[in-house]
Amino acid sequence: MTAEVTTAPSAVEAPPAFPLSRSKCPLSPPPEYARLREEQSVSKVTLRVSGKQVWIVTRHDQVRQVLGSPDMSSNWKLPGYPLQVPLPPEVLETLELPLVAMDPPDHTVRRRALIPELTAKRMQALRPRIQEVTDQHITAMLAKGGPVDLIQELAVPVPSLVFCELIGVSGENVGFFRRYAEQMVNRDITPEEMGAAQYEMEMHLQGLVAAKTENPGDDVLSRVIAKNNETGELEHNDLVALARMLLFGGFDTTANIIGLGTVALLQNPEQLAQVKADPSLMPKAIEELFRYLSISDSATARVATKDIEIDGVLIRAGEGIIALNGSANRDDRFFDNPDALDIHREAKGHLAFGHGNHQCPGANLVRVELDVVFTTLFSRIPTLRLAAPVEELEFKHDQLIYGLYSLPVTW
Amino acid sequence: MRIRYDRERCVGSGACAFTLPDIFDQDEDDGRVLVLVERPGSERRKAVEDVAASCPVFALTVEDD
Ligand code: SF4
Numbered sequence: 001m002t003a004e005v006t007t008a009p010s011a012v013e014a015p016p017a018f019p020l021s022r023s024k025c026p027l028s029p030p031p032e033y034a035r036l037r038e039e040q041s042v043s044k045v046t047l048r049v050s051g052k053q054v055w056i057v058t059r060h061d062q063v064r065q066v067l068g069s070p071d072m073s074s075n076w077k078l079p080g081y082p083l084q085v086p087l088p089p090e091v092l093e094t095l096e097l098p099l100v101a102m103d104p105p106d107h108t109v110r111r112r113a114l115i116p117e118l119t120a121k122r123m124q125a126l127r128p129r130i131q132e133v134t135d136q137h138i139t140a141m142l143a144k145g146g147p148v149d150l151i152q153e154l155a156v157p158v159p160s161l162v163f164c165e166l167i168g169v170s171g172e173n174v175g176f177f178r179r180y181a182e183q184m185v186n187r188d189i190t191p192e193e194m195g196a197a198q199y200e201m202e203m204h205l206q207g208l209v210a211a212k213t214e215n216p217g218d219d220v221l222s223r224v225i226a227k228n229n230e231t232g233e234l235e236h237n238d239l240v241a242l243a244r245m246l247l248f249g250g251f252d253t254t255a256n257i258i259g260l261g262t263v264a265l266l267q268n269p270e271q272l273a274q275v276k277a278d279p280s281l282m283p284k285a286i287e288e289l290f291r292y293l294s295i296s297d298s299a300t301a302r303v304a305t306k307d308i309e310i311d312g313v314l315i316r317a318g319e320g321i322i323a324l325n326g327s328a329n330r331d332d333r334f335f336d337n338p339d340a341l342d343i344h345r346e347a348k349g350h351l352a353f354g355h356g357n358h359q360c361p362g363a364n365l366v367r368v369e370l371d372v373v374f375t376t377l378f379s380r381i382p383t384l385r386l387a388a389p390v391e392e393l394e395f396k397h398d399q400l401i402y403g404l405y406s407l408p409v410t411w
Numbered sequence: 412m413r414i415r416y417d418r419e420r421c422v423g424s425g426a427c428a429f430t431l432p433d434i435f436d437q438d439e440d441d442g443r444v445l446v447l448v449e450r451p452g453s454e455r456r457k458a459v460e461d462v463a464a465s466c467p468v469f470a471l472t473v474e475d476d
Binding site for chain 1: 422423424425426428429432436437438439440441442443461462464465467468469
């Protein structure tokens with residue numbers, strides 16, 4: 001028998017279940033990634049959610065190749081697409097796809113309608129308001145006295161309020177969005193309750209877009225709508241899909257990085273002391289946290305539209321592929337000593353926001369939010385510490401976006 | 412040195428404008444990159460090259476004059 005035949009997985013043995021399990025160190029990606037990068041950087045896995053077999057790629061250059069390739073589609077409705085959420089086919093069929101699930105040219109049109117609203121300058125202009133919101137919540141935390149749950153007191157409310165202002169949600173509706181955000185980190189919620197909450201949110205977004213079409217305000221959503229009135233490129237449902245994407249991209253992710261980032265910094269007291277002493281180090285430290293934490297590790301999926309070869313392995317048109325940015329961000333071909341958190345490193349080129357056309361359009365908002373939140377948190381509560389051992393914290397091992405369900409802290 | 416940029420490729424992630432706001436900006440209309448200083452001093456070379464490496468679509472390149 002040739003070597004080729006013996007190394008191929010046997011027909012009876014199903015590829016390993018995906019997502020792979022994280023190690024005991026909850027801030028590290030699955031240890032199996034390191035072995036795969038060395039031995040089998042393009043390999044097959046079986047999706048836990050559907051039993052489908054799909055490819056994963058684990059090296060930095062491969063993840064970039066997949067996410068940058070015009071022969072890779074993001075369309076959730078293509079049969080081979082590796083969906084990682086349990087969406088019934090009949091729901092998927094009627095779903096208005098979000099920006100992340102579109103290909104050019106539809107994607108290009110919608111993205112260009114949105115990005116002028118999310119430019120670096122506009123995001124920097126939000127800084128004073130983000131500061132105000134952060135200060136209010138930290139003041140409330142201090143008044144309460146520790147221990148408190150940092151997720152509920154700070155990590156969820158700050159990004160959700162910023163999101164509400166960004167898309168122009170005001171008054172009692174803010175309360176609705178906050179409750180929704182809280183429900184999303186509630187693990188005891190049943191699938192029915194979750195479904196009901198999602199439905200209610202959908203109705204809310206529908207109403208919001210309708211209201212802003214009637215009565216535009218001074219916010220991102222209103223401006224996109226107003227501009228669209230001139231060009232007429234997007235329909236009502238496109239606008240709802242945009243609002244929905246801003247919602248899902250905009251607050252849960254930021255909340256998760258605030259939680260995990262706080263743990264990572266507290267676990268590295270010497271580096272934390274340096275940023276406390278010199279807050280100008282913060283932006284670099286945040287970039288390193290993005291790399292190190294890679295919270296959307298396995299969320300970047302594609303389906304091949306043409307046969308493509310990656311490192312000698314043939315991926316056929318129609319086959320699904322997951323580009324593991326969390327593995328790429330720990331690839332020692334690209335980063336020195338990648339498993340260490342090092343706020344002084346050049347984390348440029350990390351793939352935590354994806355790569356290519358779909359790179360997260362909200363990255364600069366998160367950068368500003370984290371800069372304000374971490375700088376304020378550690379300067380106003382310099383003695384902040386965990387109120388429970390790291391091993392006892394509740395990490396979101398069961399979610400597509402990684403984070404913490406709760407984070408008890410005290411001072 | 413000279414900065415070359417490809418507006419057709421640019422997806423407006425704004426990584427460049429966020430990191431080096433004195434050199435890069437974004438168009439108000441479509442969010443795509445604007446280069447404010449096409450020939451920054453050579454002391455900025457490393458910073459500009461770092462930003463070019465962070466561009467998700469490799470729309471930025473640094474050339475010698
Ligand atoms: S980093 Fe690249 S994609 Fe992003 S705005 Fe600059 S040139 Fe465009």
